[in-house]
Amino acid sequence: MEMALVERLQELGLTKREAEVYLTILAKKGATVKDLLDYLDIHQPQLYNIIQSLIRKGFIRASAGRPRIYTATDIGSLIEVQKIKLDILKTTLEEELKKISLTSEEEAPYISLVRGLEGVVSGILEVINSAQVEIRAEMPYSIFQEIKPYLLGALQRGVNLYLLVYPRMGPIEEFEQYRDQLKIKTSELGNFLLVISDLSSAIYSKRRFFSVHRAPISSTEIYGYIIHEKDLLLRLLNIHNNLWVKAKEVLCWKPRPEIYPKLFIEFSMVLDELEALLRLGYLPIVSVEGRDIKEGNYITLNGAVKSVNRYGIVSNFVLENESGIFTIGGFDAELEDVEAQLVTIQKVER
Missing domain, CATH: 2.30.30.690 (SH3 type barrels.)
Incomplete structure (x- = not known):
């Protein structure tokens, strides 16, 4: 069974065994308990528990009558439901956290550590979403591809974007309509991953974590820093600007x-x-x-x-x-x- 699919389903909240059962039912376009026992190396009591769990989570449905035939729910529909749940959770948490921040007199730390690729990407999105005037950024193309929708969202809000992507740049047709708000450049080699919002908050991570020229690093070994110290941000920008002036223009507004x-x-x-x-x-x-x-x-x-x-x-x-x-x-x-x-x-x- 394709392990990559199993891992993706685990990210949606399934166990490894639940993912295997779901994919088997999906591939067979419906299956009975006997079909599953014949195909999978699994004990019957364990299978019944997994089936009940998948039904509760909405991943499969059971037919009426005997023997019951289990069919898989469309994965697109499941993801849409998850999105709705996450949007509701996000709104609720933001409201509650805002109440906490208003009652707290303590300042946020100038520098804090985030661990794992997910933590770094989450930090990037937080910085982008906080921008009101401008974003300065330098990042590898792999990260650019992942966060592209959020950069477009910032442009829709009227934010100006100054972006350097390395070691190459791919298609960016969707950015064309925002030409007068952005300057995109590319370079064969970058300094680091750096995203700065309004010169007040930023995230930084090492270039070698994303290098295409070195052995891949496990996503759990990646880390970065959330920075709120303006003087430090300007020191990093001094390094960035040395590369910015030499980088190749991809899409930039023209003064007029x-x-x-x-x-x-x-x-x-x-x-x-x-x-x-x-x-x-x-x-x-x-x-x-x-x-x-x-x-x-x-x-x-x-x-x-x-x-x-x-x-x-x-x-x-x-x-x-x-x-x-x-x-x-x-x-x-x-x-x-x-x-x-x-x-x-x-x-x-x-």
Whole structure:
């Protein structure tokens, strides 16, 4: 019997023996107890217990009369029922957990460990689903294939996506309609698995866990880290950005007046966009929300971007309005006038 099918059915809550009985009934398009005893190496009392369990779980049905003929329920219908149950469970748990989080004054840990491939994928989905403005991500193609529906869901919510996939990229036709919200690139080699939401939460895992060039690693040996420390996220992004600028473009928006306004949280991305606009002869009009570095208070500035400066470890842009000229830096800025937390390119002018 195909062990892969047995293992998949075990993931739906069956035991190994229950999966074997279900698949036998399915293959025979109906079977009696005698048929099953003749085909399977199993004792009659054990078989009766398995049959009753499969009936309770909805995997098989019994005919009226004697001898009873057991038929298999369509697997697609079973999975749909499981989805409905999981959706109800998800809604209930989210509501109850929200009540707990509102009454708890303790902060979440800056870094926490997740184990197993399922734990890592679950962490990725949690990060993606929390995004409101942008997602920065670098991942192997195998993971991209698995989480593709959730990335599309984020795009449907209006989130901007910056994605690097390695060591190759497959078909992405379903992303075409979101061209003005995304930048997808590919590279033969990646640094790690990294998904960051709004520069506030992320998941990180080692590249070697997903390498196609090395011996496969058991899914239970894979682990990753959920990270909520902004400074650490920026250090990881520095490594990622070195590869991002060299990676091959697959599907990227083109700077032009009709795609704005557009919001940016991660500062290097807005600098790239402003540089591209200035090279094209546009004058970007932006609004900046952030912290006045000298006074420490939260401010909002509106104005035109005159230039972008990048030298050494200093990166900023110059904003001009009727009140004067201001230098705008990113997280942990010290030499600039404003530490930007959110930049919106409102429009561009000639």
